[in-house]
Amino acid sequence: MAPFSFAEGDWRAGIFAQFEACGVQQMAYVPDAGHASLIRACHAAGEIDCTVLTTEEEGVALLAGAELGGMRGVMLMQSSGVGNCVNMFSLLASCRFPFVTLVTMRGEWAEFNPWQVPMGQATEDTFRRSGFIVYRADTGEDAAAMTGSALRLAYDSNCAVAVLLSQRLIGAKTF
Amino acid sequence: MIERREAIAELLKDRPDELLVVTGLGSPTYDVAAAGDVDRNFYLWGAMGGAASMGLGLAQARPDSRVMVITGDGEMLMGMGSLATIGAKQPANLAILVIDNEAFGETGGQASHTGLTTNLAAVALACGFRKVMTARKPDELAEVRQLLLEEKGPVLAVLKTRAGDLPRVLPERDGHAIRLRFKAALAQS
Numbered sequence: 001m002a003p004f005s006f007a008e009g010d011w012r013a014g015i016f017a018q019f020e021a022c023g024v025q026q027m028a029y030v031p032d033a034g035h036a037s038l039i040r041a042c043h044a045a046g047e048i049d050c051t052v053l054t055t056e057e058e059g060v061a062l063l064a065g066a067e068l069g070g071m072r073g074v075m076l077m078q079s080s081g082v083g084n085c086v087n088m089f090s091l092l093a094s095c096r097f098p099f100v101t102l103v104t105m106r107g108e109w110a111e112f113n114p115w116q117v118p119m120g121q122a123t124e125d126t127f128r129r130s131g132f133i134v135y136r137a138d139t140g141e142d143a144a145a146m147t148g149s150a151l152r153l154a155y156d157s158n159c160a161v162a163v164l165l166s167q168r169l170i171g172a173k174t175f
Numbered sequence: 176m177i178e179r180r181e182a183i184a185e186l187l188k189d190r191p192d193e194l195l196v197v198t199g200l201g202s203p204t205y206d207v208a209a210a211g212d213v214d215r216n217f218y219l220w221g222a223m224g225g226a227a228s229m230g231l232g233l234a235q236a237r238p239d240s241r242v243m244v245i246t247g248d249g250e251m252l253m254g255m256g257s258l259a260t261i262g263a264k265q266p267a268n269l270a271i272l273v274i275d276n277e278a279f280g281e282t283g284g285q286a287s288h289t290g291l292t293t294n295l296a297a298v299a300l301a302c303g304f305r306k307v308m309t310a311r312k313p314d315e316l317a318e319v320r321q322l323l324l325e326e327k328g329p330v331l332a333v334l335k336t337r338a339g340d341l342p343r344v345l346p347e348r349d350g351h352a353i354r355l356r357f358k359a360a361l362a363q364s
Binding site (some may be wrong): 025026028049051053054055057058059060061062063065066067068069070071073083087090091094095096097098138 | 195197217219220221223227228229230231232233234235236237240243254256257259260263264295342350351353354357358361
């Protein structure tokens with residue numbers, strides 16, 4: 001894997017530093033442009049096992065399996081994928097699995113594509129009603145700090161935690 | 176025709192200590208529990224479609240252990256995309272057994288896709304599994320066991336079995352208790 005370095009000012013470097021500090025060993029993802037540099041960094045880091053998913057609910061079960069085997073993980077997805085996971089979230093609640101996901105938000109800030117709005121607007125409530133603790137990051141500094149807190153809360157206190165990376169932070173996609 | 180409960184008992188007889196088993200919800204959970212309620216079994220009672228993905232995460236976390244997912248055709252159909260994910264990752268220590276009665280047994284025995292047009296072994300092969308087989312007769316079980324326990328993964332076997340109800344053997348269903356029991360067993364190794 002080619003070495004990777006974040007571009008100057010890419011706040012995702014702070015998130016990645018938290019993955020390393022907290023011992024993340026597996027990363028599962030459904031790609032999103034907002035996560036692209038973070039995904040590349042994880043692939044380039046030899047100590048993180050990266051799994052690309054066909055649908056987000058696979059990642060919930062995958063990271064539960066990883067935790068059974070003693071590994072810490074994180075899932076990267078977009079808000080449109082959160083609804084795909086709802087029944088699989090029962091695995092986390094039923095077994096009190098630690099779980100962390102970072103979610104790039106669509107459908108909430110200067111959104112061009114109306115099809116993104118329904119799930120984007122339902123994302124936070126969906127997580128809360130599924131038993132998650134939810135953080136919302138509007139700055140790069142918050143995104144890194146919240147990722148670190150989410151990983152500790154999950155793996156030290158058996159919680160499911162979602163960190164929403166706001167569309168205002170990521171920048172609305174232009175077509 | 177293969178009798179599922181006898182077949183699972185045969186496949187798990189004298190199982191290696193390091194074998195880790197994840198079961199899909201419904202009858203596969205009962206079949207595996209009937210073969211022996213071992214601490215290294217993780218029983219799913221829900222999360223339909225998640226068994227194979229869970230097996231992948233566990234296999235990646237425990238590369239020195241063999242991981243076997245034992246599930247039904249309906250559960251595997253719901254997680255069919257996970258076969259592509261597993262094919263892409265090529266876990267050498269992961270084996271999947273699909274107990275295929277061609278029916279949704281928990282809900283009234285409605286016909287499933289595998290009795291109509293879908294061939295799950297062919298799907299797995301097309302997704303990049305190293306080896307697959309479909310067994311229809313009891314004298315093929317030795318070969319199934321060899322595939323699932325010995326051969327380099329990812330591998331998948333389909334057992335074509337009779338549809339119909341068997342007595343339920345119900346293991347622990349508190350998920351947190353199952354998880355802690357499983358992790359405690361791993362901590363002892």
